[in-house]
Amino acid sequence: MTLPRGLARLWPRRLGTQMMLVMALALLMAQAVSALLLWRAEMERQHDITSHQIAFRLVASAHLPMRAEPGGPQPDHPDAGWGHGGPPPPSLLHPGALPMLGPVPENFDHGPLARPQAAFAPIPGDIEVPSAEKAIRAILAEQAVPVAAFHIYRRDPAHDPDFQRRLATRNAIYHGHPFPRPDHVLVAALQVAPNGPWLVTHVGVPPNDPRLLATLIGQTLLIYVVLVAAMALIVRRISRPLAALTGRVNRFGAQGFAARDVVGQIQPAGPQDLRLLIEAHNAMERRIIALLDEKDVMLGAIGHDLKTPLTTLRVRIESVEDADERRRMAHTIDDIARSLDDMLSLARVGRPSDPIEVTELLSLVSSVVEEFEDLGAPVEMGDSGRVALPLRPTWLRRALRNLIGNAVRYGDSARVSVTREEIPATGRGVPQRWAVIRIDDVGPGIAAGDIDRMMEPFTRGEPSRNSETGGAGLGLTLARAIAEQHGGTLVLANRGDGPSGLTATLRLPIP
Amino acid sequence: MQKKTTPDANPADSALVRLLLVDDEAALRDPLATYLERQGFAVAQAGNAAEARNQVENEAFDLVLLDIMMPGEDGLSLCRHLSETRAMPVILLTARGEATDRIVGLEIGADDYVVKPFEPRELVARIRSVLRRANKSPGDGATDEVFQFEGWRLDPLKRRLTDPEGAVVAISSAEFRLLMAFLENPRRVLDRDRLLDMVQGREAHLFDRAVDNQVSRLRRKIEVDSRNPQLIQTVWGGGYMLAADVRRVATQADGAA
Numbered sequence: 208m209t210l211p212r213g214l215a216r217l218w219p220r221r222l223g224t225q226m227m228l229v230m231a232l233a234l235l236m237a238q239a240v241s242a243l244l245l246w247r248a249e250m251e252r253q254h255d256i257t258s259h260q261i262a263f264r265l266v267a268s269a270h271l272p273m274r275a276e277p278g279g280p281q282p283d284h285p286d287a288g289w290g291h292g293g294p295p296p297p298s299l300l301h302p303g304a305l306p307m308l309g310p311v312p313e314n315f316d317h318g319p320l321a322r323p324q325a326a327f328a329p330i331p332g333d334i335e336v337p338s339a340e341k342a343i344r345a346i347l348a349e350q351a352v353p354v355a356a357f358h359i360y361r362r363d364p365a366h367d368p369d370f371q372r373r374l375a376t377r378n379a380i381y382h383g384h385p386f387p388r389p390d391h392v393l394v395a396a397l398q399v400a401p402n403g404p405w406l407v408t409h410v411g412v413p414p415n416d417p418r419l420l421a422t423l424i425g426q427t428l429l430i431y432v433v434l435v436a437a438m439a440l441i442v443r444r445i446s447r448p449l450a451a452l453t454g455r456v457n458r459f460g461a462q463g464f465a466a467r468d469v470v471g472q473i474q475p476a477g478p479q480d481l482r483l484l485i486e487a488h489n490a491m492e493r494r495i496i497a498l499l500d501e502k503d504v505m506l507g508a509i510g511h512d513l514k515t516p517l518t519t520l521r522v523r524i525e526s527v528e529d530a531d532e533r534r535r536m537a538h539t540i541d542d543i544a545r546s547l548d549d550m551l552s553l554a555r556v557g558r559p560s561d562p563i564e565v566t567e568l569l570s571l572v573s574s575v576v577e578e579f580e581d582l583g584a585p586v587e588m589g590d591s592g593r594v595a596l597p598l599r600p601t602w603l604r605r606a607l608r609n610l611i612g613n614a615v616r617y618g619d620s621a622r623v624s625v626t627r628e629e630i631p632a633t634g635r636g637v638p639q640r641w642a643v644i645r646i647d648d649v650g651p652g653i654a655a656g657d658i659d660r661m662m663e664p665f666t667r668g669e670p671s672r673n674s675e676t677g678g679a680g681l682g683l684t685l686a687r688a689i690a691e692q693h694g695g696t697l698v699l700a701n702r703g704d705g706p707s708g709l710t711a712t713l714r715l716p717i718p
Numbered sequence: 719m720q721k722k723t724t725p726d727a728n729p730a731d732s733a734l735v736r737l738l739l740v741d742d743e744a745a746l747r748d749p750l751a752t753y754l755e756r757q758g759f760a761v762a763q764a765g766n767a768a769e770a771r772n773q774v775e776n777e778a779f780d781l782v783l784l785d786i787m788m789p790g791e792d793g794l795s796l797c798r799h800l801s802e803t804r805a806m807p808v809i810l811l812t813a814r815g816e817a818t819d820r821i822v823g824l825e826i827g828a829d830d831y832v833v834k835p836f837e838p839r840e841l842v843a844r845i846r847s848v849l850r851r852a853n854k855s856p857g858d859g860a861t862d863e864v865f866q867f868e869g870w871r872l873d874p875l876k877r878r879l880t881d882p883e884g885a886v887v888a889i890s891s892a893e894f895r896l897l898m899a900f901l902e903n904p905r906r907v908l909d910r911d912r913l914l915d916m917v918q919g920r921e922a923h924l925f926d927r928a929v930d931n932q933v934s935r936l937r938r939k940i941e942v943d944s945r946n947p948q949l950i951q952t953v954w955g956g957g958y959m960l961a962a963d964v965r966r967v968a969t970q971a972d973g974a975a
Contacts, residue, residue: 511787511813517835518811519746522753525838537837544835564886570939571888577935588938595885 222449223442230438231431238427242420249419257412258339261359261395262346264408268321269352269399321408327396333360339393347397356398367392369409390414448477452485459492469493499558510551517544549681552605553664556688563597568642568715569625571600575607576623584615589624594642596717598693603715606689606697609682610646610711618648618709628714640717641695645710652701652709661699662687690715735849736760736777740770740796741785741811753838759845767791771799779806781845781852784828786812794826801827807852809844811836865901867962868949870940872897881940892917893936896929900950900960909957933958 219225340359347354364370370392389411397406451473458471472489475482521540527533569591579586607623614621624645632638653661660666664684683699690697695715702708737759741747744765751761762777764770766788774782782800786793797808810831829848832841865872869882877894879887889897899908899916908916910929917932937944951961 507787507813514813514834515743515746519743519749521835522746522749522838525753540835565884566886566888567881567939573935573938574888574890574893577890595881595883600886600888 222446223439226438226442227435230434234427234431234434238423238430242423245423246419250415253412253415254339254342257393257410258342258346261339261393261408261410262343262350264321264410265343265347265395265397265406266350266352268323268406268408269397321395321397321406323404324396324407325404327358327398327405327407329358329360329394330362330366332366333362333394335359336361336393339395343395352397353399354397355401355403357396359393359395362392362394364389364392364411367394367409369394370411388414444477445481448473448475448481448485451476452481452488456488469496502554503558503560506551506554510547513547514544517547546681549609549685552602553681553685553688556602556685556692559599559602559692561599561601563599565595565597566600566603567593567595568598568644569593571598571603572607572623572625572644575604575611578608579611579615579621585620586611586615587620587622589622589645589647591623591625592627594625594627594717596642596715598715602689602692606686606713607644609686610697610713613682614646614648614650614709614711618650618652620649622647627717641714642717644713644715646713647702647708647710649708652707653699655701658699658701662697686711686713734760735780735845736762737845738762738764738770738773738777738779738782740764740767740782740788740793742766742788743785750838754842754845757842767793767796770796774800774804774806781807781809781849783809783811783841783845786810797828798826807848809841809848863966863968866965866967867901867904867960872901874898879940887939889936889939892932893939896932896936897940900958901964904960904962904964907953907956907959913957 219228336359340357343359344354344357347357370389391412393410393412395408395410398404399406455471455473469489469492472492473485475485475489477485517540521537524533524536524540527536570593572591573588576586576588611621611623624647626643626645628641628643630639630641662683665680666683683697687697690713693715695713698712698714700710700712702710735758737754739747739751739754739761740763741750742765747763747765751763754761762773762779764773767790770782770784773779784793784797784800793810793812797810800806800808807829808827810828811834812831813834829852830844832844864874871880872878872894877889877891879889879894879897881887895917896913899913913929913933917929933950934944937947937950940949941947949960949962951959953959
């Protein structure tokens with residue numbers, strides 16, 4: 208998934224937070240949709256209620272005998288011929304009688320019904336409401352109320368005289384106790400017979416309930432909290448074993464397969480899928496270790512089985528009379544032994560069996576240089592300082608012997624120095640300290656393009672010189688592998704532009 | 719001033735030396751025994767550890783040459799047995815060159831080791847060197863004490879020198895013996911002949927070079943400034959002197975053995 212840069216920065220990296228965020232977004236969307244649906248249903252319900260209320264009043268008023276709405280003057284229809292006492296006036300639909308119901312009792316309160324008016328006209332500011340008109344017309348048709356003309360308007364309560372009158376009445380009864388002010392008033396006017404009176408009713412429509420939104424938000428939050436808690440439990444069950452496994456894989460990898468046993472393996476935990484993964488990983492570790500053990504045994508056997516006959520040969524050539532011939536034979540045997548050593552070392556370099564010791568590097572380098580001095584090789588120490596660091600002395604000696612040997616062989620002479628190097632912290636990094644061993648020769652160097660190739664196994668310098676030098680071409684490969692075994696680097700570089708010599712730089716980290 | 723030692727020049731002085739060669743490879747054992755006999759040693763052979771145990775029961779040997787890798791009981795185990803029960807010097811023959819063998823071999827009582835394939839002359843030189851040390855001072859180089867001087871510490875058993883910060887300082891066998899000579903005679907002037915005599919070891923050929931060279935090498939490793947030496951001082955006309963107090967500490971008490 209690719210995201211724009213700004214968004215990518217905000218996108219969390221860990222499984223847990225990602226799940227929380229995705230879940231929150233999904234929940235928000237789901238709740239928004241459901242809130243919209245709820246709101247629409249609520250609006251429709253509200254419309255239905257209002258429509259039915261209006262329709263009920265109109266139908267009832269059309270059926271019932273005409274009478275005045277109880278209480279209060281009726282200034283907007285003074286000519287309406289109905290009131291208390293006397294025979295009930297005829298209904299608009301059934302003049303003369305209400306056969307099913309009989310006479311209406313005196314104290315019967317019909318509630319707010321539509322009042323007949325001689326004429327009806329909208330006041331300025333009224334807005335037609337076609338949806339309500341359609342709904343009410345349908346109900347009227349259902350109730351068999353003939354419709355000659357029908358209008359419905361939405362009106363501001365402040366401009367509605369009927370509402371203002373009722374407000375005044377209510378205030379009188381409840382002594383100013385506040386009662387919900389409608390959002391608007393719907394004014395419906397029905398004319399049953401052409402040119403007949405208008406039945407007019409005013410219905411207050413309450414404002415949308417603000418609690419609806421609050422309820423929705425509260426509900427969303429509650430669901431989210433419950434879900435997050437549940438999810439956190441699941442995520443924890445997944446991410447803890449995952450983190451443990453990651454740590455283990457890193458440690459196992461960092462050991463460079465030097466692990467000799469399965470100490471520190473993690474126990475399978477978490478959901479079944481993860482358990483299986485951890486078990487598979489543990490099994491793989493065991494197989495890798497078994498494989499490496501097997502390799503070590505094999506290398507030991509190869510070493511022993513080849514070195515013993517070599518030793519025999521070496522002893523036997525002592526009886527060769529010709530001293531020159533004997534010398535050459537001994538030389539060949541030495542070459543074979545050295546190549547064998549290099550190969551065995553290279554195979555073992557990633558899995559050394561000897562311990563790391565804090566060692567003073569200058570003394571170690573000096574002692575290797577002295578070995579060469581004792582053989583009469585032109586090797587000298589340059590300006591150096593003491594520096595102690597943890598290392599594997601046997602391995603480092605081997606690397607130094609190879610590098611100095613190369614310098615003497617191909618570069619005529621070697622100058623070796625040990626210094627300290629500090630790389631100041633850059634950015635978030637910590638300052639790095641290195642012990643630097645430099646081996647300078649004064650030979651022709653290596654063609655720039657060949658330097659990398661020289662590090663590859665079984666590569667040797669100028670072929671013309673090989674007959675004398677021997678070796679399997681593993682010296683540099685092994686030296687670099689040993690540098691890496693110590694977490695360091697080996698770099699070969701020509702000095703200057705011309706063939707003024709080659710410098711091998713071996714850097715080892717000082718913790 | 720220089721004394722030359724030629725290891726195999728006079729077989730006569732080895733006439734009475736009896737060696738036991740333990741190696742499972744008859745192909746190596748036979749020619750090696752022949753070679754050693756020609757160098758003037760009396761050589762008995764054993765093909766495995768059990769045979770070797772039998773032979774040492776019945777006969778006293780001056781030195782045992784012991785192969786590490788043998789089927790059955792291996793060389794290390796036999797070496798431990800030999801060093802615990804008899805005062806017989808042991809030289810290990812090993813096909814492996816890693817440090818573990820080195821440390822383990824010397825710790826379990828071997829006096830030296832050679833890595834296969836070794837040069838026969840080198841082996842003879844080492845045999846003589848071990849015998850010389852064994853005759854001169856029994857237990858030399860294998861005492862239970864460690865030496866401490868100016869914060870430095872030398873464990874003769876492990877041939878391990880550590881500086882005041884605790885870092886291991888690499889020294890050669892010759893430098894080790896030179897340092898031992900100084901540590902056993904602190905604040906005493908040792909002239910060159912005396913030093914050469916005390917130090918002559920298996921790398922006798924190295925001492926073709928002057929003692930001065932070895933001293934300067936040792937200084938390079940233990941002096942803060944080898945051009946202005948403080949620990950090993952040159953005495954005009956005389957020789958050298960260790961200008962430091964030396965404490966001998968028993969390894970058991972030291973607890974860090």
